[in-house]
Amino acid sequence: MGVYGQDWASYQSATPDTTGLSFAFIKVSQGLTYTNPEWTAQRDHARAAGLVVGYYHYPEMANSWQQEADRFLSLAQPQAGELVCLDWEGYDTANEGVSHADQLGYKQNWLRYVKGRLPHNPVGLYCNTDYWNNVDTTGYVQDFLWIATSGRPAGQPGISANWLFHQYSDSGDMDQDYCNLGSTDALRSWALGFAPPAQPAPPTGPAWPGEDLSLRQPLLHDANVRTWQQRIHDRGWPITVDGWYGPQSKSVCEQFQQDSSAHGWPLTVDGIVGQQTWNATWQRPVS
Incomplete structure (x- = not known):
């Protein structure tokens, strides 16, 4: 019928x-x-x-x-x-x-x-x-x-x-x-059925904590650093998740910023996790 x-x-x-x-x-x-x-x-x-x-x-x-x-x-x-x-x-x-x-x-x-x-x-x-x-x-x-x-x-x-x-x-x-x-x-x-499958919404992630994560003296050590390190680690970047924002975190941050810019998600390459870099860490599709 x-x-x-x-x-x-x-x-x-x-x-x-x-x-x-x-x-x-x-x-x-x-x-x-x-x-x-x-x-x-x-x-x-x-x-x-x-x-x-x-x-x-x-x-x-x-x-x-x-x-x-x-x-x-x-x-x-x-x-x-x-x-x-x-x-x-x-x-x-x-x-x-x-x-x-x-x-x-x-x-x-x-x-x-x-x-x-x-x-x-x-x-x-x-x-x-x-x-x-x-x-x-x-x-x-x-x-x-x-x-x-x-x-x-x-x-x-x-x-x-x-x-x-x-x-x-x-x-x-x-x-x-x-x-x-x-x-x-x-x-x-x-x-x-001819339409492309719906793309999942990008994860929004936690709100930016309101402070830049950056290399400083004394070294920044807090839960926000650990949260960012865990997310960047989950994305496949080699980083120690310890809550300390040291030279390794700054280097990985710069690499992530460079890679994001190369994939159409422009970020300032400064090694600082500001609001744009923080949001990109969760929202940018993994490449």
Whole structure:
């Protein structure tokens, strides 16, 4: 059992009824000049309804695929867990003069390029069975196939290829779609699976004690020195954890400051554990 959705363009209102829906694909652009005037309102409406959102571009394949892709990407800017798709069909006057070989080349290049620009979002292909069976020769869809077979039951597109979405009806004033995943959460989890893993927040560590740790006479000896030495030792620096800020501590501090600056965390190299060096000891990623 799958879930249901719709695809929206300017023919639909800015706020279609989302009852019973899990996802919506929204037309953003066509060719090099057209933008769906409703797309941002439709996007906000779909997000507010908790739908998984996808965006698609309709090509005019006599144009540069890269220019069209760049324009689409400048508009869509999907969030993590949102999908993008090429609506690959060419029955209109803008495409009917483009050879099938060039249409295929457009599809291949557009998908690869957009995936390179959006490595952490699902990128897929929409087409009908005519294009799938008679124009495509590669089976390349990038991350997912959205197949259109008007008049066939939902979830039964009648093709052997792996598909994720099925547009099973384009009658009336709304295209109806089906996803073969079992729930909205399953679809959302699949889409989010392309995002990079969340990076753990850097440890904040204890607050700076309010005094510089430095080489002095008599030598500084206290719990703050020991705390800093323990942390720097845990980071892999060879240092004796004894609470005394002697020549060894100053030398290690200078080395840590130099290394931090070399790794994009600039510190003054002075051998003094001031507030910036203290905080970096805990917050800078271990290199």
